[in-house]
Amino acid sequence: MRTEPTDAETAGAHSPLIFLGAGAVSEALVAGLLAAGADPTAIYVTNRADDGRLEHFRRRFGVHAGRDTAAFPAGLVVLAVKPADAAEALREHKTLFTRAPLAVSVAAGIPLAALRSALGPTPPLARAMTNTSVVVRKAVTAISFEAGVPPAWRRVAVRLFEAVGTVVEVDEPALDAVTALAGSGPAYVYYLLEAMTAAGAAVGLSPELSARLARETVIGAGAMLAAVPEAPEGLRKKIMSPGGTTEAAIDVLDAGGFFRLVEAAIEAADRRAKALGERFRASFYARGAEPAAPEAPVEPGALDRRSV
Incomplete structure (x- = not known):
């Protein structure tokens, strides 16, 4: 049984955490992390246009919140924007992504392959699907990792969502069913x-x-x-x-026919999740998501040591 953290886990525990999007999911994750003892000065939040939300994050949590992302350090990136805004976020913040040791998307319906196509070879990627109970830290979150994500960084991502509830790891095709049942x-x-x-x-x-x-x-x-x-x-x-x-x-x-009605309802939700996923994917490509120019990723051991 492993008792000592790996180098990547140690680095992950001290990596800055960058939220692209200042909505309810980002707010709940930040609240959960701080309740678990995270350092607010190692958390960075940005959004596209809502200054009031950024001010809310600064006042409530004491985190960095602003739009000068060129001044943000390299760190684990959480893509927490609406699906329609994802392509623009990837283009606008491509340097943050290519410098990141890991990026986790909670943007509904956009598959890992589409994100990889837009970002180029870096960073390692994961997708997560959570539910509204995230705001009371009782969420169920399913997370799926791209092949090749190091086990230590998988554990770092899992711990991020464990701050707001239960986490299960699934293969990406199962995320639609997870959405239908738990989402x-x-x-x-x-x-x-x-x-x-x-x-x-x-x-x-x-x-x-x-x-x-x-x-x-x-x-x-x-x-x-x-x-x-x-x-x-x-x-x-x-x-x-x-x-x-x-x-x-x-x-x-x-x-x-209570059981059959519930089964039919979840089957309908699963079909809708698949259809919406296709729509979001088409919209993502239609909005011009293009591969980013490759940059050297930041090695986990070289990350800023401020505690998250």
């Missing part, structure tokens, strides 16, 4: 909560009380899943007394 998943839970709230009101509860009870029930069930290693089926069966109220409700759901 959209919080919305399915919220939709169930809407239905439970409406149903509670229909059987006589006030809308306010029904909403409160439904919300706290879902929160409690989530806490049980986190605290107890038992599978959901086992937890459900513990509540379902023979001939009881829960059994009556589950019988209705089963008669209505």
Whole structure:
């Protein structure tokens, strides 16, 4: 069992971290990193036009936030822009990318091959798909690495997203399915909560009380899943007394094809993810993403030693 960090991991732990994009994902990642003890002076944030967001990052976190990216040091780059803005970001900040030991894209739908085509031979690349629970550091993030990314830098990237929740490593083709299940998943839970709230009101509860009870029930069930290693089926069966109220409700759901409806919903989301991916990829190329002129990448051991 390895007990000592590799040189790359040591360098990664001290590498400046550069966020291209100042939206909710960047904000949640920065917050999570700082809560885990990161040095705010080693974090850099930029965006295309919103000065207010950059000022927000400076005031809330004490990080570097501005548009003079020529003054940014070499560091791990997180591409956190809208898909439509990705090609422009790659062109505008190509020097940051070619000097980076690793770049991680959270821009939805743009495949690693397209990013590689635009950037040229450097840096090593990864794609990540997270969900909205990132803002409360309870996200599920799937990450996929380009072939050849050193294992030590893979661990550095994984630790970045572990600051905001759970991380799984998958092959890139699985990211569409991850999007369908976990990326959209919080919305399915919220939709169930809407239905439970409406149903509670229909059987006589006030809308306010029904909403409160439904919300706290879902929160409690989530806490049980986190605290107890038992599978959901086992937890459900513990509540379902023979001939009881829960059994009556589950019988209705089963008669209505509940499992098949959920399966069909996730299959539809998976198909849409694939279609959107094709659209984003076409738009990415249409916006003129071109290979950057190759530059020598920064070696991990030569990175700035400020702690992130």
